[in-house]
Amino acid sequence: MKSVVKWQGKVHFVAETDSGHQINIDGAPSIGGENKGARPMELILAGLGGCSSIDVVTMLQKSRQDVTDCRVEIAAERADAVPAVFTKINMHFVVTGRGLKESHVKRAVSLSAEKYCSVSIMLSNGDVEITHSHEIIEA
Structure with a gap:
């Protein structure tokens, strides 16, 4: 099983799963997140x-x-x-x-x-x- 997580800027990342799905991941606003994805x-x-x-x-x-x-x-x-x-x-x-x-x-x-x-x-x-x-x- 593999996953690739790619930086999108600030503390926003997009993970791509082995099955081809994408998940937005973002940090909390207190650390620079912009609520673009789940923590x-x-x-x-x-x-x-x-x-x-x-x-x-x-x-x-x-x-x-x-x-x-x-x-x-x-x-x-x-x-x-x-x-x-x-x-x-x-x-x-x-x-x-x-x-x-x-x-x-x-x-x-x-x-x-x-x-x-x-x-x-x-x-x-x-x-x-x-x-x-x-x-x-x-x-």
């Missing part, structure tokens, strides 16, 4: 949410659960010192569907966190405390 640490949280959500939806579909929507609300805390790494992350999954079984949703969230989501496992191995919760909404 790097925001992208880490988005990657975590995407990785886990793919796992959860895929597992629920394989277990024949009628999922109609899935979102994960992520809240993170960072260290007060430099580097301002993540110290705690909470992921709250909101899964909507018809007749979803609690046990299936709980299992999918747990398996993603503990076994399948590369981003989650990488962050938790780096001493980030990651917690998970979920709720089910009937469609």
Whole structure:
């Protein structure tokens, strides 16, 4: 897997992924950013949410659960010192569907966190405390 990140001026960069997608990245205004893209640490949280959500939806579909929507609300805390790494992350999954079984949703969230989501496992191995919760909404 590869990525190329190219400077656009000030603290604005464009990343091109191996799959050919482009992502704008910009620093905060306090360091000269102009809000032309996401902050790097925001992208880490988005990657975590995407990785886990793919796992959860895929597992629920394989277990024949009628999922109609899935979102994960992520809240993170960072260290007060430099580097301002993540110290705690909470992921709250909101899964909507018809007749979803609690046990299936709980299992999918747990398996993603503990076994399948590369981003989650990488962050938790780096001493980030990651917690998970979920709720089910009937469609």
